[in-house]
Amino acid sequence: MTLRRTALHGPADHADEATPSSVAAGRTGSWAEGTPLRWRLALLTFAGVALAVGAMTLLTYWSVTTALTVGVDRDLDSQATVLLNRTVDPFYLTNLEGEIQQFKAFHPDTRVSISPPGWSFSRGDVIPVGGEVHGASGSERRSVRTVGNERILSRSDSVGGTVVLAKDMKATHDLITTLASVLLIIAASGTMLAIAAGTLVATAGLKPLKRLQRAVDYVAETDDLRPIAVQGNDEIAQLTRSFNKMLGVLQESRTRQSQLVADAGHELKTPLTSMRTNIEFLMMLNRPGMGDRISEQDRQDLERDVLAQMTELSTLIGDLIDLSREDAGETAREPVELDAVMESSLERVRRRRSDIDFDVDLIPWNLVGDQFSLGRATLNLLDNAAKWSPPGGVVRVRMTQLSDDRVQLSFADSGPGIPPDDRTRVFERFYRSPEARSQPGSGLGLAIVKQTVVRHGGTVRVEESDDGGTMVVMELPGKPQVEASR
Structure with a gap:
């Protein structure tokens, strides 16, 4: 035998050997594992919608409340600016009490206290002044705070005049309370709609899965591997197509197995029949008085035939085992x-x-x-x-x-x-x-x-x-x- 090995020239190939990643340990059971998929989908839909409604409700409440408060502060600041500008008018100061009463007549929900420049006392209502003051000494200063149901604003100008306004916030608070009640009703209604929508979405979304489940149960119960009808072109349809491919592979495997059994039975039948005939003939020759019916050479040929047929059967069985091993592919x-x-x-x-x-x-x-x-x-x-x-x-x-x-x-x-x-x-x-x-x-x-x-x-x-x-x-x-x- 002539055997030649041809060496390959060139740099060595370096291949990264893939290392299988470790698989995480089994997880402990959770409530989701024992809850039907329909209710899980309904709950997820409800949670999503409820979260969105709740977030919008809180954002609306905060926005409206902030807007109302800013509006009140803006009105008070405008009114204080007007009053401060008038404190430098001598004619305005000569009838300060009357001017204060006139202001309160136009703004019945607002109390006022005015201290003109150079005065060490104030006229009007007694209003506590406090809170964080904005502005440097010698310039305009301003502070705003809430005390009870009143929004108090204090303004001082650069010449020493001070105006304090206290607006009754009861009407505003009532409006905010009414708004909160309306938003709560809307949120509750939205939550109920979310429950209904979640149930509807889960029911409608799982209908194709129910149909696929019935088809799979039919295959399991009847052993019928016919393809399942595909409806639409969504993910469920793609899953059905994949399942049909699996059924096709199973049907092909079953056909190969049936063909292998049929072919093996056919191929085994001939040597088995021939070997049985030869063995029965040898047994008959071993009976008393039958040994001289054939020559010794014929007997030896018959024995060789039996051994050859046994070898043929052994080879065929080995080939069948190898063929089934290849079919398994495992x-x-x-x-x-x-x-x-x-x-x-x-x-x-x-x-x-x-x-x-x-x-x-x-x-x-x-x-x-x-x-x-x-x-x-x-x-x-x-x-x-x-x-x-x-x-x-x-x-x-x-x-x-x-x-x-x-x-x-x-x-x-x-x-x-x-x-x-x-x-x-x-x-x-x-x-x-x-x-x-x-x-x-x-x-x-x-x-x-x-x-x-x-x-x-x-x-x-x-x-x-x-x-x-x-x-x-x-x-x-x-x-x-x-x-x-x-």
Whole structure:
């Protein structure tokens, strides 16, 4: 056997090894886990609307209250400005008491106290002065505060005049109280509407889910995998389409299983029947007086047939197990050195067919996959090539890098080849061409190869070799492995 390994030149590829993140521990149960989705949606809708109504109510109350207070302060400030300007008029001061009474006649809800410039006392009502004073000494000063039901404003000008106004806020407070009552009624009404809206939204929103649930229950109860009718184009419709895809995959898997059972039963029936006939014949010959009915050579041929049929059954059962293993697709994936897998398969085939020469050219190549399945696939292809090669023939194996992440393996023999019409069918389960029916085999080897290659993200096809035989070409993903010395 001629074995050549072709080293790849170039810088080493550095790949970050993905580390699986840890999964959080189980959470403790909450009330939401035991509450129906309908009520959770209704509660969330109610909470959202109630929060919005409450926020708008508080904002409205604050805005109106602030606006009313600012309006009162603005009116008092305007009135104080007018009174301060008149305190510098001597004619105004000569009848100050009368002017105060006239002011109060026009503003019955406001008390007033005036201290003209240079006076050490004031005229009018007794109003307590206090609060935070704004303005520097020698300039205009102003203070505003609320005492009881009165809003008190004090203004002093730069020449020493002072005016204090106290406005009765009872009417304003009554207005604010009325406003608060109205806003509370609105908030309560909004909350009730929020409850109704939440219930309505939850009921209407969950109708498609209820329909989907009934369809799923129907599938579970009847085992009928027909697709569910899709209505609309919203998220529920997308969920239904995804569910239909899952049903399609389940139906396809069920069909494959049924076909596998039917085909396996058909393929097992023939060797079992033949082996049973031969065994019954051998048992009959072992009876007294029946041993001389056939020659010793015929007896030995019969025994060899039984052993060959048992071997055929064992091979068929092994192939069926491998095929079901590929169908499951649940094998663990790990880094695989494809060239090492090829060398192992070559060693096994070389021991079986020492009369065949193997011309092999391999390159170091890594991929992530199932080493056992890849080994079985390459062994099947090498076995086929050796089986159809005549004694003294050469099986040519080539491993070629197609791109940075793609490699090609070709297995060429010098046998009779496969007709073009049969080259796509040879990968079907239990299919055997007329030329191959005289040879031992189950018809599952190439089907296992195709499933393995496809599951690893590759392709496989049959072509004609250079000398008219068969060449199977397989492509797989991966990356080149740079040797340690480089």
